[in-house]
Amino acid sequence: MTVDPKGVLTGHHYLDGDHACCEGALAAGCRFAAGYPITPSTEVVERISARFPMIGGVFIQMEDELASSIAVLGAAWAGKKSMTVTSGPGFSLMMEHIGLAAMTETPVVFVNVQRGGPSTGLPTLPGQADMMQARWGSHGDYEIIALCPNSPQECFDLTIEAFNLSEKYRVPVMFMMDECVGHMTERVIIPKPEELHVVDRKFTSRPPGEYLPYKVYDGWVPEMVKAGDGYRFHITGLTHNEVGYPAMNWQAQEKLVRRLIDKIRKNADEIAMYEEADTEDADVVVLSYGITSRVAMRGVEMARAQGAKVGTLRLIVVWPMPETKIREIAGKVKAIVVPEMNYGQVALEVERLAGGRTQTVLVPHGGGTVHDPEAIARAILEVSR
Amino acid sequence: MATVELKFGGFGGQGVILAGIIIGKAASLYDNKDATLTQAFGPEARGSACSAQVIVSDDRILYPYVSSPDVLVAMSQDAFTRFSPEVKDDAILVVESELVDTSGVDPAKRVYGIPATRIAEELGRKMVLNIVMVGFFTAVTGVVDREAVRRSVRDSVPPSTINLNLKAFDKGYEYGRKVLAEA
Numbered sequence: 001m002t003v004d005p006k007g008v009l010t011g012h013h014y015l016d017g018d019h020a021c022c023e024g025a026l027a028a029g030c031r032f033a034a035g036y037p038i039t040p041s042t043e044v045v046e047r048i049s050a051r052f053p054m055i056g057g058v059f060i061q062m063e064d065e066l067a068s069s070i071a072v073l074g075a076a077w078a079g080k081k082s083m084t085v086t087s088g089p090g091f092s093l094m095m096e097h098i099g100l101a102a103m104t105e106t107p108v109v110f111v112n113v114q115r116g117g118p119s120t121g122l123p124t125l126p127g128q129a130d131m132m133q134a135r136w137g138s139h140g141d142y143e144i145i146a147l148c149p150n151s152p153q154e155c156f157d158l159t160i161e162a163f164n165l166s167e168k169y170r171v172p173v174m175f176m177m178d179e180c181v182g183h184m185t186e187r188v189i190i191p192k193p194e195e196l197h198v199v200d201r202k203f204t205s206r207p208p209g210e211y212l213p214y215k216v217y218d219g220w221v222p223e224m225v226k227a228g229d230g231y232r233f234h235i236t237g238l239t240h241n242e243v244g245y246p247a248m249n250w251q252a253q254e255k256l257v258r259r260l261i262d263k264i265r266k267n268a269d270e271i272a273m274y275e276e277a278d279t280e281d282a283d284v285v286v287l288s289y290g291i292t293s294r295v296a297m298r299g300v301e302m303a304r305a306q307g308a309k310v311g312t313l314r315l316i317v318v319w320p321m322p323e324t325k326i327r328e329i330a331g332k333v334k335a336i337v338v339p340e341m342n343y344g345q346v347a348l349e350v351e352r353l354a355g356g357r358t359q360t361v362l363v364p365h366g367g368g369t370v371h372d373p374e375a376i377a378r379a380i381l382e383v384s385r
Numbered sequence: 386m387a388t389v390e391l392k393f394g395g396f397g398g399q400g401v402i403l404a405g406i407i408i409g410k411a412a413s414l415y416d417n418k419d420a421t422l423t424q425a426f427g428p429e430a431r432g433s434a435c436s437a438q439v440i441v442s443d444d445r446i447l448y449p450y451v452s453s454p455d456v457l458v459a460m461s462q463d464a465f466t467r468f469s470p471e472v473k474d475d476a477i478l479v480v481e482s483e484l485v486d487t488s489g490v491d492p493a494k495r496v497y498g499i500p501a502t503r504i505a506e507e508l509g510r511k512m513v514l515n516i517v518m519v520g521f522f523t524a525v526t527g528v529v530d531r532e533a534v535r536r537s538v539r540d541s542v543p544p545s546t547i548n549l550n551l552k553a554f555d556k557g558y559e560y561g562r563k564v565l566a567e568a
Contacts, residue, residue: 014406014413180423185423186422298447369450
């Protein structure tokens, strides 16, 4: 673990979430970014374009989101930590390369500052309706990791975590902000370089000739090399064998794709990050993520003032879901209330995990602003009667 | 003070957002408070309406938006007309007195006016009118400590303009003290 102090803007700052995300990427060691600016994520790339060249990084404004999303994969294979930044319409264009990143096990971070959709929707206003797209948007069966920050401070902290997870599991990580968090300005404390936890890429120590790019020597993922370091390797979106060459048969498919799935699913409890409070003797638990988790707290306080016994579970890592934890909660409460800025996405997964042991109550909101906390309070009170 | 909700409104180009950022930064970095700033993002450009909302609190701020301002700082008639109906009954209204007509305002509300644009012009640059307003706001509301705001002004403006901006801040602050003394 080595942190390049050049990228760490240690100190107390008053930053918006977009700018904090850029600083998190720099602190994590990201030195390549490509993007096609789009509201409400523009401020991320604006700051990247000013900051990266000053500390030896590279930013390229590409011709579109397809090009941006493939450029970051190329940079990863050249040995850099890399990231692209977008919002809904651009995220749709990037789906193809999210699948390619999953298949080729390329560590890379995709930032999506969510706005109201579908299509061009509400460019300047918040939404959380890309959550299922982040999970399933590319074709084929694969797993990704997705994180949802709820403050500018977390836009800094969790961008580092996004890079750490992408390196550890060699997986594309979706950093799912929203317009409200992205454009919200608050205090952001950036620690000293030596206080940061940064995961480095696992490069091979094997000599060329002995190294196989898709052989798992240890743990869940293969070791990487840098293009130009004298190793022969081959990367393809086709189903491949340990050498990295196409292998068009069911055995190779089973071996490869099962591992792509298992490396995340079987480590879901270890990847899980959540905040749990007051669930011990709760009748109702409010499960939320991103900005909605802050809005929900006001609803929770209103319901408590009327006597409801409410606990909270805030997902920080949304994909994969903390299945063990949700099942445990489902076994002991009357209902799980899920407010989200869409018409039912994460709530559907919660319902599946609850498995009929408790009711799951969605509090939908189409986006454009955050929930009215009273709507959340009403839902809590209704089910706690 | 538990929680105070502030709204800054004016037209694009007046430095409305920067005024909000300076107050939020002063509270959260130099005055032991928390401050959350959100801004109305629309297809806004120079000359059209624009606003910043700042919540200042001794506690952790959860809900991010201002619902009913305790203080409205209006630098244009349009902003005043749009936002004054939202304020609390006992709100403080801080206005650019030569740009905003407050004659119809409910007498329960405290109204403080300053000719910030003219003062800025007298200082040599109309651009610093927002900093004059920030100084005036600091004096008449007492929401954030004076030294904290001064320090925030210093590290929020281009280095070559620090002295001018501090002068603008002091002018606004002194004017506010005078208005308070007369009230």
